[in-house]
Amino acid sequence: xxxxxxxxxxxxxxxxxxxxxxxxxxxxxxxxxxxxxxxxxxxxxxxxxxxxxxxxxxxxxxxxxxxxxxxxxxxxxxxxxxxxxxxxxxxxxxxxxxxxxxxxxxxxxxxxxxxxxxxxxxxxxxxxxxxxxxxxxxxxxxxxxxxxxxxxxxxxxxxxxxxxxxxxxxxxxxxxxxxxxxxxxxxxxxxxxxxxxxxxxxxxxxxxxxxxxxxxxxxxxxxxxxxxxxxxxxxxxxxxxxxxxxxxxxxxxxxxxxxxxxxxxxxxxxxxxxxxxxxxxxxxxxxxxxxxxxxxxxxxxxxxxxxxxxxxxxxxxxxxxxxxxxxxxxxxxxxxxxxxxxxxxxxxxxxxxxxxxxxxxxxxxxxxxxxxxxxxxxxxxxxxxxxxxxxxxxxxxxxxxxxxxxxxxxxxxxxxxxxxxxxxxxxxxxxxxxxxxxxxxxxxxxxxxxxxxxxxxxxxxxxxxxxxxxxxxxxxxxxxxxxxxxxxxxxxxxxxxxxxxxxxxxxxxxxxxxxxxxxxxxxxxxxxxxxxx
Amino acid sequence: xxxxxxxxxxxxxxxxxxxxxxxxxxxxxxxxxxxxxxxxxxxxxxxxxxxxxxxxxxxxxxxxxxxxxxxxxxxxxxxxxxxxxxxxxxxxxxxxxxxxxxxxxxxxxxxxxxxxxxxxxxxxxxxxxxxxxxxxxxxxxxxxxxxxxxxxxxxxxxxxxxxxxxxxxxxxxxxxxxxxxxxxxxxxxxxxxxxxxxxxxxxxxxxxxxxxxxxxxxxxxxxxxxxxxxxxxxxxxxxxxxxxxxxxxxxxxxxxxxxxxxxxxxxxxxxxxxxxxxxxxxxxxxxxxxxxxxxxxxxxxxxxxxxxxxxxxxxxxxxxxxx
Ligand SMILES: Nc1ncnc2c1ncn2[C@@H]1O[C@H](COP(=O)(O)OP(=O)(O)OP(=O)(O)O)[C@@H](O)[C@H]1O
Ligand SMILES: [Mg+2]
Numbered sequence: 001x002x003x004x005x006x007x008x009x010x011x012x013x014x015x016x017x018x019x020x021x022x023x024x025x026x027x028x029x030x031x032x033x034x035x036x037x038x039x040x041x042x043x044x045x046x047x048x049x050x051x052x053x054x055x056x057x058x059x060x061x062x063x064x065x066x067x068x069x070x071x072x073x074x075x076x077x078x079x080x081x082x083x084x085x086x087x088x089x090x091x092x093x094x095x096x097x098x099x100x101x102x103x104x105x106x107x108x109x110x111x112x113x114x115x116x117x118x119x120x121x122x123x124x125x126x127x128x129x130x131x132x133x134x135x136x137x138x139x140x141x142x143x144x145x146x147x148x149x150x151x152x153x154x155x156x157x158x159x160x161x162x163x164x165x166x167x168x169x170x171x172x173x174x175x176x177x178x179x180x181x182x183x184x185x186x187x188x189x190x191x192x193x194x195x196x197x198x199x200x201x202x203x204x205x206x207x208x209x210x211x212x213x214x215x216x217x218x219x220x221x222x223x224x225x226x227x228x229x230x231x232x233x234x235x236x237x238x239x240x241x242x243x244x245x246x247x248x249x250x251x252x253x254x255x256x257x258x259x260x261x262x263x264x265x266x267x268x269x270x271x272x273x274x275x276x277x278x279x280x281x282x283x284x285x286x287x288x289x290x291x292x293x294x295x296x297x298x299x300x301x302x303x304x305x306x307x308x309x310x311x312x313x314x315x316x317x318x319x320x321x322x323x324x325x326x327x328x329x330x331x332x333x334x335x336x337x338x339x340x341x342x343x344x345x346x347x348x349x350x351x352x353x354x355x356x357x358x359x360x361x362x363x364x365x366x367x368x369x370x371x372x373x374x375x376x377x378x379x380x381x382x383x384x385x386x387x388x389x390x391x392x393x394x395x396x397x398x399x400x401x402x403x404x405x406x407x408x409x410x411x412x413x414x415x416x417x418x419x420x421x422x423x424x425x426x427x428x429x430x431x432x433x434x435x436x437x438x439x440x441x442x443x444x445x446x447x448x449x450x451x452x453x454x455x456x457x458x459x460x461x462x463x464x465x466x467x468x469x470x471x472x473x474x475x476x477x478x479x480x481x482x483x484x485x486x487x488x489x490x491x492x493x494x495x496x497x498x499x500x501x502x503x504x505x506x507x508x509x510x511x512x513x514x515x516x517x518x519x520x521x522x523x524x525x526x527x528x529x530x531x532x533x
Numbered sequence: 534x535x536x537x538x539x540x541x542x543x544x545x546x547x548x549x550x551x552x553x554x555x556x557x558x559x560x561x562x563x564x565x566x567x568x569x570x571x572x573x574x575x576x577x578x579x580x581x582x583x584x585x586x587x588x589x590x591x592x593x594x595x596x597x598x599x600x601x602x603x604x605x606x607x608x609x610x611x612x613x614x615x616x617x618x619x620x621x622x623x624x625x626x627x628x629x630x631x632x633x634x635x636x637x638x639x640x641x642x643x644x645x646x647x648x649x650x651x652x653x654x655x656x657x658x659x660x661x662x663x664x665x666x667x668x669x670x671x672x673x674x675x676x677x678x679x680x681x682x683x684x685x686x687x688x689x690x691x692x693x694x695x696x697x698x699x700x701x702x703x704x705x706x707x708x709x710x711x712x713x714x715x716x717x718x719x720x721x722x723x724x725x726x727x728x729x730x731x732x733x734x735x736x737x738x739x740x741x742x743x744x745x746x747x748x749x750x751x752x753x754x755x756x757x758x759x760x761x762x763x764x765x766x767x768x769x770x771x772x773x774x775x776x777x778x779x780x781x782x783x784x785x786x787x788x789x790x791x792x793x794x795x796x797x798x799x800x801x802x803x804x805x806x807x808x809x810x811x812x813x814x815x816x817x818x819x820x821x822x823x824x825x826x827x828x829x830x831x832x833x834x835x836x837x838x839x840x841x842x843x844x845x846x847x848x849x850x851x852x853x854x855x856x
Pocket of ligand 1: 036414427429456
């Protein structure tokens with residue numbers, strides 16, 4: 001019932017308030033979280049029918065601003081205008097009524113529902129579902145035709161790959177009649193192919209007159225997609241620029257407040273003895289599917305080995321087996337020349353750590369941190385038994401807070417407050433807590449999974465520099481990343497994984513996007529189908 | 534006793550025993566599907582049983598008894614919702630606290646109001662839900678099989694038995710075919726999705742708890758003024774927990790839950806029939822051992838045969854807006 005009104009309102013209002021009037025405008029927004037000034041006098045105007053980018057460091061306040069526009073948080077001051085008219089947005093239902101839709105960083109979907117049920121949730125047309133669903137099915141078909149948003153309406157959402165789940169989020173917004181679509185870091189979890197599809201869809205939406213706000217850390221995407229960009233830093237707007245009149249270096253400098261090296265600066269590697277040796281390793285995932293087979297490689301002291309591959313080709317399982325959290329089916333792992341017992345058992349991960357292995361897990365929220373804990377507690381997870389943190393049977397909170405506090409300073413975590421709940425740090429700063437914890441122990445072998453996912457360019461530069469410094473100290477680093485850029489700029493040697501096997505190795509000098517891309521798609525450089533497909 | 538008669542009597546008893554069980558299990562289904570774990574089914578039933586008996590005795594009306602039973606149960610459900618939804622308290626602790634409160638309060642109030650040790654006075658037949666006899670039931674009872682089924686199984690139950698059986702398809706229809714059901718299922722799985730869709734998570738959970746309270750109220754009423762004629766202390770005898778077990782065994786789905794209730798009730802009916810019977814080769818089994826049968830069955834089923842029971846993802850988790 002409510003849904004009919006919403007959609008009706010969106011239809012009457014039309015795509016925009018008229019020529020020259022911004023489709024969406026925020027004026028002087030203020031927002032405090034306790035003592036954190038997350039938004040300080042933020043004003044942005046988004047012209048109708050354009051794609052508007054918002055960039056800024058982790059914790060700059062981008063998500064907060066958009067959550068205010070979507071009614072998820074209430075601003076402490078300032079005004080929101082849609083089509084030139086000031087509006088009050090008390091909750092998502094008001095935002096929807098004003099034609100604002102949002103695709104959240106973490107999808108807001110019911111996994112056990114079908115696509116269709118997810119789309120109609122909250123905007124059902126009547127008390128009985130049957131007519132709602134059949135109407136929605138037709139509407140979805142129309143949207144799919146118009147924007148190329150194909151997805152099976154009867155598929156169970158939880159079984160869809162993330163790229164399609166994201167489409168469901170977009171469909172949800174469009175079905176609610178959104179003229180203004182906000183996307184918060186939409187590409188963080190997508191494969192390159194899925195990113196291309198998303199961009200095609202977003203361009204099609206813009207060409208139909210819809211307005212899009214895009215938050216991202218990837219300046220490449222900003223340059224490729226947006227018409228205008230707003231740069232934020234520490235809760236304030238630094239500037240607005242037309243995309244055509246700027247470049248990545250300038251945007252990066254505006255974001256961070258100093259010039260940033262977009263390229264990693266490093267000397268030629270001087271590999272020493274083999275610190276990590278893996279021989280014919282096979283790994284099954286927790287549901288028993290063979291994910292890694294017959295993988296052998298070594299990582300030497302003083303080198304960074306990168307593992308490239310499209311997500312889901314066994315990299316995650318390989319990393320977990322090496323870290324001791326997943327049992328290996330066969331094969332051996334040796335650290336510093338001595339074989340380690342098979343993983344998967346309780347305490348295996350701890351045994352690995354004692355042998356001098358550090359692990360930055362791929363998914364910080366699930367494996368790296370306990371978001372409900374204080375940062376100080378998250379900052380010692382896995383090392384909490386160390387003598388320093390304990391006094392007899394009791395933990396010494398003071399020692400933990402001091403130690404984590406100084407690591408947070410070293411790794412530029414903002415704000416550097418060990419007593420703040422982990423969940424209240426922005427994504428990039430959560431990542432720095434994990435990276436700091438693992439690197440500050442200076443392990444002989446460091447496994448890093450997706451170290452810069454959702455991390456701003458300033459922090460990327462910082463983490464990359466730390467990784468290179470560790471390498472230069474003679475540590476062995478294994479880097480798993482789905483970001484080709486990252487692999488190509490950091491790794492001294494690159495292994496490509498496809499279908500659970502290593503299908504090729506290239507040195508840094510030989511690596512280019514095309515050859516790697518082909519190998520990642522399962523084709524060898526010579527054109528033959530790779531083994532293990 | 535003739536085998537057919539024996540079977541008919543067991544089925545008849547199964548229906549009777551399963552009535553409060555079904556009502557309570559479905560009450561739990563609404564609660565847990567919305568994301569609120571309700572271990573307090575037991576307490577709500579017991580509270581309703583007391584309120585129904587007390588009101589029926591005082592007013593002489595079974596219907597007012599039912600109303601009072603539902604009122605008491607909904608009141609308890611609202612306390613639970615206030616603690617768990619509004620104030621995000623621990624759902625198990627709150628449910629348990631209500632159970633303990635009611636277990637003590639019933640007997641105490643009985644003593645205070647009626648001066649009887651832990652039970653209400655006996656409620657007159659006119660103020661109870663009496664068995665309803667369908668037309669020709671008496672005359673057909675002599676016809677073998679069909680007649681017996683009609684007169685013993687179909688006919689001759691109190692109104693609440695029929696209400697419980699009628700409620701099952703209705704509840705399934707609500708859960709799967711209506712807007713309320715869609716939102717209910719969503720809020721137990723992904724409350725953040727419901728919130729961002731512009732629906733109040735707390736509102737949905739309160740509504741679910743009201744439905745839960747009503748159903749538990751009917752269940753409790755059936756105990757005190759349909760199956761019995763008074764309230765006695767602990768008369769629900771763990772049935773609320775049994776209902777919870779049936780719900781898990783039925784994987785939070787209506788039809789399997791219904792059959793799980795039948796199974797537990799059947800075990801109870803059989804144990805009642807087995808008491809004092811001399812089984813060839815075994816002899817007379819001690820009453821206590823036989824009475825333990827349904828509970829033993831519950832433990833065995835839950836431990837071994839349920840397989841992986843996946844509860845609604847958000848059940849038991851208070852909703853906190855988080856990034
Ligand atoms: N619910 C909250 N409670 C307390 N502090 C918060 C909360 N949400 C955000 N903050 C703080 O507000 C600031 C801005 O956070 P916000 O999430 O908007 O940053 P962001 O620009 O989206 O960063 P990222 O790029 O890492 O996603 C940060 O310092 C963050 O720690
Ligand atoms: Mg953000």
